[in-house]
Amino acid sequence: MLGTSDLRFFAAIAAVPSLAAAARALDVTPPAVSQRLAQIEQRLGLRLVERDGRGLRLTSEGEMLAGRAGAILGDLDALAEDLVQRRGTVAGPLRVVAPFGFGRRHVAPLMAVFARLHPSVTLDLVLTEDPRGAMRTDRWDMLVHVGRLPDLDVVRRKLAANRRLLCAAPAYADRHGLPDEPKGLRDHRCGVVREDQADVSLWSLTGRGGVRRSIRIRPSFAGNDGEVVRAWALDGLGIVERSEWSVADDLRAGRLIEVLPGWKLPDADVAVLMNPRTVRAARIEAFVEHLAGALSPPPWAAP
Structure with missing residues (x-):
């Protein structure tokens, strides 16, 4: 039926x-x-x-x-996996979950290169800011994650170091100045990215000597796409917290300037989590090595 x-x-x-x-x-x-x-x-x-x-x-x-x-679908997929594994070839569906911005800028182009190298692989990319939701379907092979890793019992591998930075456009700094201490952030316009149900309005910073400050900001603008929030910062709307991979070029070009450079936000390293059902598939192992090679050293790091 x-x-x-x-x-x-x-x-x-x-x-x-x-x-x-x-x-x-x-x-x-x-x-x-x-x-x-x-x-x-x-x-x-x-x-x-x-x-x-x-x-x-x-x-x-x-x-x-x-x-x-x-x-039933899991059994059918497992059967297909077993048959492909017996051939030991890089073939079959490559189902990747990644964040919106990082997925567009880095993962999608690397998947295209991988497909050209291995024509028997079929690509399936899901961009989302809810990785736990995407993983509940079991219709994934690997999750590229930026930031604190979900507490999940799966095989994972760090791909690249990635800092989080506070930054703003020079035009905003000219109009409003910039804070000298974390507590000064409360007096500024700040933007946040809503992602993965995190508490994005609480910014935690560590200064020299390990001094820690947690500041609750009142967002003046917010969005669920980090690249949109970055664009708003470039337009001078205010201070934002962004990953180094997203703003490194803007900082080098002077389109953005770092805010509170003496204070450090928690790192947001790039890692890959693999589905236990397909982790040993030849195409998965090959693509993880492809990602690791392309992101080492991180292309956004200063030369």
């Missing part, structure tokens, strides 16, 4: 909070998702999803189908 494509379709719906999100994940229109879901429910004679103003909720039958679909 249901084919593999139906199971993959429903697994995608079960992994997201709304049909609109499912449409984005499947790269189709919301009406197409609704229509196909209705067809599956009609074929089974069962209601699988309840929809209300807060999103979607799986019925008990939907929960059962999602669980069984995940197991």
